[in-house]
Amino acid sequence: MLFERRVTRRVEVGSVSVGGSAPISVQSMTTTKTANVEATLQQIYALAGAGADIVRCTCNDLDAAEGLAQIIPRSPVPIVADIHFQYRLALAALDAGVACLRLNPGNIRKPEHIRTVAMEARDRGVPIRIGVNGGSLDPDIEERYGMTPVALVESAKRELGHFEAVDFDNVKISVKASDVRLMVESYRLLADTVDFPLHLGVTEAGPLPGGVLKGTAGIATLLNEGIGDTIRFSLTADPIEEVKVGKQLLEVLGLRERSGLDLIACPSCGRAEVDVIEVAANAQEALAKLDIPIQVAVMGCVVNGPGEAKGADLGIAAGRQRGHLFVRGKVVKVVPEDKMVDSLVEWAEKISEAGIEGALADADLGAEAEAEADRAALLESQGEDVNSTEKTVDIIRRR
Numbered sequence: 001m002l003f004e005r006r007v008t009r010r011v012e013v014g015s016v017s018v019g020g021s022a023p024i025s026v027q028s029m030t031t032t033k034t035a036n037v038e039a040t041l042q043q044i045y046a047l048a049g050a051g052a053d054i055v056r057c058t059c060n061d062l063d064a065a066e067g068l069a070q071i072i073p074r075s076p077v078p079i080v081a082d083i084h085f086q087y088r089l090a091l092a093a094l095d096a097g098v099a100c101l102r103l104n105p106g107n108i109r110k111p112e113h114i115r116t117v118a119m120e121a122r123d124r125g126v127p128i129r130i131g132v133n134g135g136s137l138d139p140d141i142e143e144r145y146g147m148t149p150v151a152l153v154e155s156a157k158r159e160l161g162h163f164e165a166v167d168f169d170n171v172k173i174s175v176k177a178s179d180v181r182l183m184v185e186s187y188r189l190l191a192d193t194v195d196f197p198l199h200l201g202v203t204e205a206g207p208l209p210g211g212v213l214k215g216t217a218g219i220a221t222l223l224n225e226g227i228g229d230t231i232r233f234s235l236t237a238d239p240i241e242e243v244k245v246g247k248q249l250l251e252v253l254g255l256r257e258r259s260g261l262d263l264i265a266c267p268s269c270g271r272a273e274v275d276v277i278e279v280a281a282n283a284q285e286a287l288a289k290l291d292i293p294i295q296v297a298v299m300g301c302v303v304n305g306p307g308e309a310k311g312a313d314l315g316i317a318a319g320r321q322r323g324h325l326f327v328r329g330k331v332v333k334v335v336p337e338d339k340m341v342d343s344l345v346e347w348a349e350k351i352s353e354a355g356i357e358g359a360l361a362d363a364d365l366g367a368e369a370e371a372e373a374d375r376a377a378l379l380e381s382q383g384e385d386v387n388s389t390e391k392t393v394d395i396i397r398r399r
Contacts, residue, residue, distance in 0.1 A: 003226035008197045011127040011172055014078025014099030016053050018127075018172055019197025019229045024255050025053035026246035027199070027232040028239040029082065034064035037071055043239070048076040050243040051259065054230070056080040056102060065092035072097045080129070087113035094120050102129045105159040106136030114159065118168040127170040129199055130159045134177030134186075149186040152177065153193055160194070171196050172229070176203035180218045187222050197229035207236040212245050223253055258293040264312060265298040266305065274318040274337065276300040282341045283316075292352045296344060302375050306331060313356065314347055316340050319378055324371040328356060331371040332363035 010020030032040040034057045059081040080100040081093035132155045145151035152175040175186040202218040205211035215233040233242040250256035265280040280298040297315030299305025305317030310329025317324045323340035325333040335343045
């Protein structure tokens with residue numbers, strides 16, 4: 001079932017729109033001490049270069065707030081201040097010029113403090129993310145509801161109540177948890193309860209590769225249901241990895257245009273004529289350096305390869321010590337096996353410069369006929385059923 005994207009309000013985080021019909025944005029958070037202005041700016045620029053739309057920095061003391069005042073005018077992306085416990089630091093971050101605040105309802109609990117921050121944000125036109133976290137719920141809420149989706153959503157609703165008391169609704173919300181199922185169910189309930197834009201994430205997902213699996217399981221599930229307006233992978237890794245994974249996920253789901261290499265490869269089978277894993281790895285390394293938004297396929301055989309990967313911009317299939325190079329399923333060149341990766345790089349550059357049609361126009365005459373001869377020869381020697389499943393089925397039926 002294909003879900004339409006949930007209709008939400010729209011908030012402006014500096015120059016980046018979140019919610020409404022705005023593209024789903026990717027966020028990350030710096031790991032430097034915010035008071036170390038140059039180191040933090042260096043990381044912000046690296047994150048922006050990797051594709052981060054919004055970057056969050058901790059504001060855990062006055063030195064950090066003063067650092068934000070120097071960072072924000074030089075940042076290439078909007079900066080969100082992460083606030084815990086001290087509401088005065090939220091006010092200081094607003095003075096520094098942040099594009100958004102993130103408040104955790106679990107650790108700023110006095111209503112008068114919350115309302116003071118909301119009034120100041122309201123007057124400045126700065127949005128606030130209500131960042132509910134399963135690990136820091138108000139004790140009374142957890143005691144009443146347990147660690148449940150209802151508890152996380154009730155925490156967000158309580159914070160909204162404080163905001164509503166001072167006529168502030170410039171809000172986005174997250175209800176994160178480290179348990180994927182709890183996270184998913186919490187966001188589903190929240191999406192049915194409010195129309196504010198939602199920031200998706202599985203908190204404390206951990207190191208690679210498990211953290212990516214957890215984050216993807218939660219975030220992709222919700223995005224496929226039309227829920228979510230901005231995302232962050234919370235990985236125990238270089239934050240650049242968070243951005244890369246976030247972008248890749250949106251591209252894989254068709255929620256963003258491809259911005260870099262998407263390499264697909266077959267898992268190999270009895271027809272494979274080359275070490276697909278090795279060729280794919282070499283191709284990945286060589287093509288990634290080009291920084292071209294292209295989908296490339298590496299296939300182990302020429303019998304099924306070009307047909308199975310005909311949707312790819314470019315691909316190669318191995319057979320009889322040669323590689324059949326194809327563009328959108330049409331064989332354009334037959335190259336020696338040891339030149340397959342080099343040929344992929346050459347034709348990727350050609351597609352980048354001349355487009356798909358230009359590359360197709362440069363196809364070798366006779367390449368398709370030559371490829372078909374290889375395919376026919378392999379079929380003759382290997383047969384239609386290279387893994388002998390028909391023989392196996394016949395044996396089963398004779399029992």
